[in-house]
Amino acid sequence: MNKAIKVGINRIEFSTTENYLTLEKLAEAHQIDPAKYLYGIGQSKMAVPTPDEDTISIAANAAQDVLNTMTPEEVNTISTLIFATETGVDQSKSGAAYLMGLIDIHPNCRAFEVKQACYGGTAGLQMACDMVRARPDESVLVVACDIARYQQNTPGECTQGAGAVAMLITADPDIIEIDAERGCYSADIMDFWRPNQFKHALVDGELSKDAYLNVMTSSYQGYLVNGGKPLDQLEWLCFHQPFTKMAKKAFEHLSAQYPEQMADKTDAAYSISQQYGREIGNTYTASLYIGLLSLLDNAEQDLTGQTIGFFSYGSGAVGEFFSGTVNKNYRHAINTLANQQKLAARTALSYDTYCQYMYQLRDYDQANIRYNPTSGSNFRLAAIHDNKRVYERVLEPMSKAA
Ligand code: CAA
Numbered sequence: 001m002n003k004a005i006k007v008g009i010n011r012i013e014f015s016t017t018e019n020y021l022t023l024e025k026l027a028e029a030h031q032i033d034p035a036k037y038l039y040g041i042g043q044s045k046m047a048v049p050t051p052d053e054d055t056i057s058i059a060a061n062a063a064q065d066v067l068n069t070m071t072p073e074e075v076n077t078i079s080t081l082i083f084a085t086e087t088g089v090d091q092s093k094s095g096a097a098y099l100m101g102l103i104d105i106h107p108n109c110r111a112f113e114v115k116q117a118c119y120g121g122t123a124g125l126q127m128a129c130d131m132v133r134a135r136p137d138e139s140v141l142v143v144a145c146d147i148a149r150y151q152q153n154t155p156g157e158c159t160q161g162a163g164a165v166a167m168l169i170t171a172d173p174d175i176i177e178i179d180a181e182r183g184c185y186s187a188d189i190m191d192f193w194r195p196n197q198f199k200h201a202l203v204d205g206e207l208s209k210d211a212y213l214n215v216m217t218s219s220y221q222g223y224l225v226n227g228g229k230p231l232d233q234l235e236w237l238c239f240h241q242p243f244t245k246m247a248k249k250a251f252e253h254l255s256a257q258y259p260e261q262m263a264d265k266t267d268a269a270y271s272i273s274q275q276y277g278r279e280i281g282n283t284y285t286a287s288l289y290i291g292l293l294s295l296l297d298n299a300e301q302d303l304t305g306q307t308i309g310f311f312s313y314g315s316g317a318v319g320e321f322f323s324g325t326v327n328k329n330y331r332h333a334i335n336t337l338a339n340q341q342k343l344a345a346r347t348a349l350s351y352d353t354y355c356q357y358m359y360q361l362r363d364y365d366q367a368n369i370r371y372n373p374t375s376g377s378n379f380r381l382a383a384i385h386d387n388k389r390v391y392e393r394v395l396e397p398m399s400k401a402a
Helices: 023-030 034-041 055-067 072-076 095-100 120-134 155-159 205-225 244-257 268-280 284-298 336-344 351-360
Strands: 007-016 019-022 045-047 078-084 110-114 139-148 161-171 176-186 236-239 307-314 318-326 379-385 388-393
Touching: 007 055, 007 120, 007 284, 007 336, 019 023, 019 351, 023 034, 023 045, 023 155, 023 351, 034 155, 034 244, 045 268, 055 095, 055 139, 055 161, 055 379, 055 388, 078 095, 078 120, 095 110, 095 139, 110 120, 120 139, 120 161, 120 176, 120 284, 120 307, 120 318, 139 284, 161 268, 161 284, 176 205, 205 244, 205 307, 205 318, 236 244, 236 268, 236 284, 244 268, 268 284, 268 336, 284 307, 284 336
Parallel strands: 045 161, 078 110, 078 139, 236 307
Antiparallel strands: 007 161, 007 176, 019 045, 139 161, 176 318, 307 318, 379 388
C-alpha cells in the first residue's frame, strides 16, 4: 500500500427525516419513567420516516448535497458509488443503482451496495480509501443510510432512528485524512439480525452490548499491532452509536482496560460526537459518521491537526478500529449552519402518527400502490408500479460550485 498518498474525506453531508418523536412521548405511551430513555439509554428524539421515505430517498438527499458542492469536473472524477445499508429495498438491484437514476452523477462509474450490519459504511469508506490510494486522480462517493426499526413495544424501540451520510473520498482531502493503519475483528455472533421475511430487526440486547465491547477491544489491539497510535495520542474518540449510552459504555470500557493511555481523557473526548445522534437515533451504517460530523460541527476549539480514533461495529459481527487527522480546511468544507438547521427545522409527531408512519403504513409488499407526498424532502418514493419502485425528485438541484 502506498502510505505516502494522503487520502480521506473531502466532503461530508448528512440527511435525516423531517419528522421525529420525542422519547418522552414514547415513554408516556409505554407507561415508564422517561428518565430511562433520556438518561438510561441517552436518547432524546428519534427520526421517523414517512411512508414515502425509504433508504434510497433519504440517501439521495445526502448524496445530492455532496454533489451540489462540486464542479462538473470534480463530479467526473467519481469512479465508484458505494451504497452501504442493512435496510436494503431489493434482494438483487442495489440501492446504488437506484441512486444513479436520482442524483446528478455521470454514468461512467461502478455503482454497488455493501452489507454487514452497521459496519457497511466503514467497509465502504476503507474500500474507497484503498481505491484512491491506488488511483489518486479518482474519487469515490460513499453513501450510508439506514432506517433502524424494531418490533413495537420491545426494548429496542426506543433506539430507532433514520438517517444517511454521504462522503466524498479523495487524495489530499479537505476534512480528514484517514490513516492506513487499522485493526479488524470478525466473528459469527448471533446478537442482531433480520431474516428476509422480517420487516424489523431481531436482537439479543445483552449479547449485543457485550459483543460490541469485546469486538472493540480485539479491534483496538489489532490496530496497535498494525502500527496504530495508542489511545493517549488520539485526542478524540468517535464510537458507533446505537444509542448514546452505548458510546459511554465503550469509553468506560477502554478506560478500565487501558487506564494509563486514557488517564488524561475526559468525557468531552467522545461526548461532542454524540449531539446529533442523540437527536436522530440509530442510523446503523451512518451512525459513526454522523458522530464525526457532530464533532466537527460542534467542537468549539479548532480541531486542525488533531487525531480522532474511530470504532465501527456491525453486529453479526465485524469491528474496525482506525484513526484520522483533521485537515486545516475542514471548517470551510463542512456546512455547520445548514446541518444544525436540518435538525432544528423538524416537526414533532404525536405518538399516534408515529405508529402510523413506522408500523401501520410502512407496507411495501404490494405490487401497485401510490404514496401521498408527506415527507417534504427533495426525493421521495412516489409509487410501486408492477413491483417496481418509482422515485421522484421534487426540487431541482442548486447551482453548482464555481
Ligand atoms: N432512570 C434512569 N436510568 C434508568 C432508569 C430510570 N428510571 N431505568 C433504567 N435505567 C437505565 C438502566 O440502569 C440501564 O443503564 P445501564 O445500561 O447503564 O445499566 C439503561 O437504563 C437501560 O436499561 P435496560 O438495560 O433495562 O434496558 P433494556 O433491557 O430495556 O434495553 C437494550 C436496552 C437491550 C440496549 C435495548 O434498547 C436494545 O435491544 N437495543 C437494540 C440493540 C442495540 O442497540 N444494541 C447495542 C449493541 S449492538 C450495535 O451497536 C449494533 C446496532 O447498531 C444495533
